[in-house]
Amino acid sequence: MTARERRLREQANRHQLILATAREMAEEEGWDNVTTRRLADRIEYSQPVLYQHFKNKDAIVHAVATEGFGELTAVLRAACPETGNPRDALHAVARAYAGFAARWPALYQAMLVIDTGEERSDEREPQPLLGVLAQIQQVVEPVAEDRDPRVLAEVVWSAWHGLVTLAGGGRLTVDGTDERLLMLTDALTEPAAQPA
Incomplete structure (x- = not known):
């Protein structure tokens, strides 16, 4: 060497x-x-x-967050069963997402709550987010029916984020997180009722 x-x-x-x-x-x-x-x-x-x-603490937090997105992407990928019921896969990924946020609350904050002031070159999602979004979209797509899978994945992710942020901040009891998570996921991804 x-x-x-x-x-x-x-x-x-x-x-x-x-x-x-x-x-x-x-x-x-x-x-x-x-x-x-x-x-x-x-x-x-x-x-x-x-x-x-x-250059400063914000740059450190940003670098930690970037690593965290890679870790979360891997966790969601590992949670998704290779075959089986699409709804079970969606639930497994939802649980993995909430479990990651609960296990690493400071990392989750760095990733999705703290504004590190890092400049973005355009209005599109930062690259590290795209891996997480792709994993969510992969399990949402089979239940999307006529809805745009990308938009539905963004809505589902937003809802999961809200729920885990409320639970992590002590605004909701942690005990009911799994039940709320599955109910929320089902409500957002169930097929729309057809008019009679």
């Missing part, structure tokens, strides 16, 4: 350590308590070393 390769590997390891430690601190204490000074102390690097990797 050359000196340059070693240096690049060390930089990548430091970068990943910063992200992992920030995420760990946020899960323990909340994002408000994650500062670059405390983060630098925790990983035993100086703040200038942090700034070599990230």
Whole structure:
């Protein structure tokens, strides 16, 4: 291994350590308590070393969120059974989504609640969101009938997000989350009643 390769590997390891430690601190204490000074102390690097990797805390939160979208996409993909009843697949993905948000509340906040101020080049969805949306659309499509599967997936995702945010914020009891989640999912994806 050359000196340059070693240096690049060390930089990548430091970068990943910063992200992992920030995420760990946020899960323990909340994002408000994650500062670059405390983060630098925790990983035993100086703040200038942090700034070599990230311009500020928002950039760290944004990077954590980007990783989180990849993780959530993988979780939803794994939850979707290969074959079987489309409604069961939809329910499995809904449960996986809610389970991810409940298990990693600070990560979920970084992904979908906190505004990190990252600039977007246009009005389309940021790339990291697209993998999650694609997984939801995959299980919504078989029950969409004559509705646009993409729009229906966006509506379903919005509803799931609202429910898990309310439960995570203590506005709804956690005990009823699964029942609410399935009821909501069914209400949004049931075929429209035909006029008599």
